[in-house]
Amino acid sequence: MDRKIYLDNAATTPVKPEVVEAMLPYFTERFGNPSSVYEFAAQNKSAVTAARETIAHALGAEPAEIYFTAGGTESDNWAIKETAEAYSQKGNHIITTKIEHHAVLHTCEYLEKHGYEVTYVNVDENGVVKLDELKKAIRPTTILISVMFANNEIGTIQPIKEIGEIAKENGILFHTDAVQAFGHVKIDVNEYHIDLLSASGHKINGPKGIGFLYIRKGLKLRSYIHGGAQERSRRAGTENVPAIVGFGKAVELAVATMDERMKKELELRDYLISHILAEVPYVRLNGHQKERLSNNANFSFQFIEGESLLIMLDMENICASSGSACTSGSLDPSHVLLAIGLPHEIAHGSLRLTLSDDITMDEIKYVIVKIKEIVEKLRSMSPLYEDFIKRQ
Amino acid sequence: MDRKIYLDNAATTPVKPEVVEAMLPYFTERFGNPSSVYEFAAQNKSAVTAARETIAHALGAEPAEIYFTAGGTESDNWAIKETAEAYSQKGNHIITTKIEHHAVLHTCEYLEKHGYEVTYVNVDENGVVKLDELKKAIRPTTILISVMFANNEIGTIQPIKEIGEIAKENGILFHTDAVQAFGHVKIDVNEYHIDLLSASGHKINGPKGIGFLYIRKGLKLRSYIHGGAQERSRRAGTENVPAIVGFGKAVELAVATMDERMKKELELRDYLISHILAEVPYVRLNGHQKERLSNNANFSFQFIEGESLLIMLDMENICASSGSACTSGSLDPSHVLLAIGLPHEIAHGSLRLTLSDDITMDEIKYVIVKIKEIVEKLRSMSPLYEDFIKRQ
Amino acid sequence: MYTEKVMDHFKNPRNVGEIENASGVGTVGNAKCGDIMRIYLDIDENEIIQDVKFKTFGCGAAVATSSMATELVKGKTVQEALAVTNKAVMEALDGLPPVKVHCSLLAEEAIHAALWDYAEKNGIKIDGLEKPKNDISEHEEEEEY
């Protein structure tokens, strides 16, 4: 294949040309600070308002409940740390899961060093949070439940509505890291009883460096980034107008194409999954079979190691990942794969392929062929495989 | 004038076409997550490295001491809050000034609610921090001195080298908010004994939503935004590659043109100042006459109110500001103008004109004429002017 | 930020100026934003406002609301003028941004202050008119989330 086959859309996505188009005037011409008095810049306020409305609409929220941030990570930090701070009178206990993104996990660990208590609920072998365990974890001092909408590695979609109901019945705030789900799955913050929701632009063909936090009206949490009076005095810093406009455009497109996109992705994904499972021995699919993102496939190939696999795929023009991109600095196997019960050596041989509707069936077929070849080659080099074969 | 005369470059600046050019490929083609294994995205790492080097070079710093953030505000929050946290064993006292940007002031106020003590040192009538007061404020528990390099409203440049020396002699860390100075004034972090420095892209014809914090090697402070392992595990969140590349380009251009730009701006600014002071009665220049940013002029016109003045200037195609843009949601007169000793009603009639080298002398002459006309008109409507004239 | 009507009244404020020997003069301010408004009324023996002028040290909204308020009371009786509320002024201007609502209170209060001055000078009592405050800022409340 001449064309690069990009199968790492969970890490980041290309900005759509229409989105770049929408952003461009805001760099050089409509560059003004929207807080200014003069008309030329004040107009930018309406561009920001329009983006906010598009986003609010996509969530069944009100525009005044959307606060722009610099990305999903900042939104997660804000939601969790400032809920902890604002509701510390009520209690110091937070419930989350073992498979959250590091933006949530490391934030919770930070809070643990500062007098908070955190319960990390287990997930089952499909990566679905154990609701009975979650319920049992609730204490009178529990102030927040934070469960991601869909997992970035294995794609499992959580029973968000049920969790929202549990939170609501117990008078506990509910945050969901929807960075992987927003724009890919239909979300209604009221139906799902979501109080706080994080999302990020670059996961849905929007720009990097922009995200938002949905904060339900009436919640007491205050600023995380202190300074000027932007975002109704709740998030300081000169508004990133081009990125906000681009984010709005990306959401508009994502919403408009969602059904069609999901249909196409599902077809490709299911073909990929069924063929890999059928044609490659000693492989397993990670994540839930049905309750998973339409673009996510995650396999563990026994006896081989992920990074080698990735490099060989790259040599065939296929971009994929093993675990989440931002942890690839680390040597530890993915905490998500360990949480669904994989032993270390199997977790190490994992491959995440995250599709887009830009991919063709021919490309998927090519990918299947290449994976088979590469897995075979790596196994022929693997002492683990040798031992296994000898034990047969 | 047909052309809009943009005199609010301290609020934000247009992105230079060369900068947009440099960013563009990173939206749609080179969009990959730099933490990925595959070549196509790993290349982005070198683009980020190059920008980091350009910036480090401009400060006399090492690339590993530059950490990208989402802007000046985040950098200020990070520097101050995490120094407070990291050095809380040593003490709980911070020294800053009365004329800092809200990103510093509100951060300090936040810390005051959390057990820290903050001394807000006074400035003199020119807006220069009182060094004797600063020295006297030092306690054994002082862990940080935070003084802005140049003020965003009145343009006064602080005696940063002296302050750095005071900090060093006393074993106290020194942070400077250089958002207004970086790219406009020569800065050397070693010569000035700066330990932490905040800057922002959009003040120097770079993109919005990107900034950095310089952290001197060896300092203990940790992450403010927790999550993935980006920025050597000190600042989480997918790298905003296009903005980082754009920031790098903007710094490159700012450094290359600095001398010439300052020369041109000085000429325009000094013409503007001398003519306004000579031709308009009951006016004063705010900020230091010499130790000020080359592009800043700030006047107070007695008996008139700033917003009306701004709207009338806007009607003549002149974009200016009164106080800092991000506080224009507030009704209070600028804390900076109050700190240099202006009474409320005079602080209210202030006008900030911040030039660029894009402005011509003809435009400056036009601006002077218009200011004279408008001030006259507003005074004819002012009950305060009426009273003043009657009292004569 | 402002509506076309506000901008129109700001660009071409009606009734700017002073009235010599006015029947009533009222000056009010908002200590919080520092703005000041003064209204002059010329009231004839039938209690009809023959002429009205204003001066304002204030923001765009303050100038526009003073201008509109003078329009609304001109030619009216004292009682009719008393009924001109800040809401009426805002509506006549097609609305104001939330942070600028207080500026329209300034106009209402300045008219009341001028009427009070008129009543005091003439030793009469105007039904429904209370002694105006010099500083209207205590009306205001914090923004809620």
Ligand SMILES: Cc1ncc(COP(=O)(O)O)c(C=O)c1O
């Ligand atoms: C589930 C999840 N949460 C949070 C993040 C962080 O988002 P960002 O990199 O935009 O800060 C990511 C992606 O990196 C993610 O997949």
Ligand SMILES: Cc1ncc(COP(=O)(O)O)c(C=O)c1O
């Ligand atoms: C001195 C100073 N510090 C901090 C900031 C905040 O920077 P940013 O808006 O990029 O977050 C600004 C500008 O708004 C500033 O002028």
Ligand code: FES
């Ligand atoms: S042998 Fe290379 S990461 Fe362990």
Ligand code: FES
């Ligand atoms: S801001 Fe005070 S009168 Fe408008």
